[in-house]
Amino acid sequence: MTTSADNNLTDAQNELYDWIKSYMKDFQHSPSIRQMMEAMRLKSPAPIQSRLKHLQEKGYISWQEGKARTMQIVDEIIEGVPIMGSVAAGGLIETYSDLQENLDITDVLKKKDVFALSVNGDSMIDACIADGDMVLMEPIKDAYSIRNGTIVSAMVPGLGTTLKYFFKKEGKIFLEAANTAYEPIELNLDEVVFQGKLLAVWRKI
């Protein structure tokens, strides 16, 4: 959470600002002054008006005068970041082109029931999935629809969950690591529960 600490706001203004942000995140619309009044445990709208005025002067919020619940938080609304070009990670060096499009990360997040798993270990290292990475997974409804070569998270009851390449051959399931140090696991379809298939990898440095 973004706690506003290092700014030029008084405690009262800060408390109100944080509450407003939280309210607007939850409800997708602005609170009314009287709601803020109650939330701040006040019994008159005047102090709220004063604090809002200060927040507005300092550039934190804005609203349409006279209109009900028209507050906006003046803040960078980010759904993506600009893609500034491509970089060479090889021998030949490519040019750095400016501002083509936007990288939208949230599209993956908007898929239904997406969940994340943190990766332990290095068995997927050859697929460039390292220890500590977060993998974003989409639930698998139908185990029969999984394509060979998909990376899945699978639970073998009694053992636990693992991230592996999925292969199916002659009625048998093979879960293969992307690391030659590990042997493939061979299973029957009814011995394993597939939780999700890999959508994306996220690594924060």
Added chain:
Amino acid sequence: MTTSADNNLTDAQNELYDWIKSYMKDFQHSPSIRQMMEAMRLKSPAPIQSRLKHLQEKGYISWQEGKARTMQIVDEIIEGVPIMGSVAAGGLIETYSDLQENLDITDVLKKKDVFALSVNGDSMIDACIADGDMVLMEPIKDAYSIRNGTIVSAMVPGLGTTLKYFFKKEGKIFLEAANTAYEPIELNLDEVVFQGKLLAVWRKI
């Protein structure tokens, strides 16, 4: 953008719904019925109420009765996804624990002036950055503050941009690949412009 086409809404409802979504995205608050009336080129609020009622019945929107501008779009609001536990990507298999916290990807996006670059080539493959990955970078203000071992995007004027490990030794800059097939590049500090340092890696499957 999400254009609502394949749903059970009439054209009029669809047009209103799309307009509402667009308005709320721009203004961070709900429009009033009279605003919708004007936007839909109507001269009475009644048709809007009717359409809103239908949108609500079909589960697209909700609002607080009698309260001004309290509409919400019933939609998955996602800033993060639940982290469902950890998966083994190694020999030992770990347990799959339920619902601990949320993975917030947007925190990185909120840093100032973050930009993305798409990666070409495999020179960073040993750092688990593969061809086609998107790297999120934070601008470097001060080249002197870069720590050894940081992954940076650097532009060598006349040549182009490359993603490499940064090392500084005895006044010289070394840009090293994470791939033994590539030789380190040795440069003077004034021969190179550093654009950003690595914040995160994003790979969409």
Added chain:
DNA sequence: TTGTCATGAAAACAAATGTACTCTAATACA
């Protein structure tokens, strides 16, 4: 035609709400 239904116009009403004003209590400061 006739009745029904849906859509929209028009008007009216009451509640919600922003705003302004006065007054009091607390606080800071000289």
Added chain:
DNA sequence: TGTATTAGAGTACATTTGTTTTCATGACAA
């Protein structure tokens, strides 16, 4: 101590706004 400043209570008021009701129009089926 006395005075200025500020925060907050209390109140009042006009506008905004959701809601209801009535009426007109047109489409459509019986």
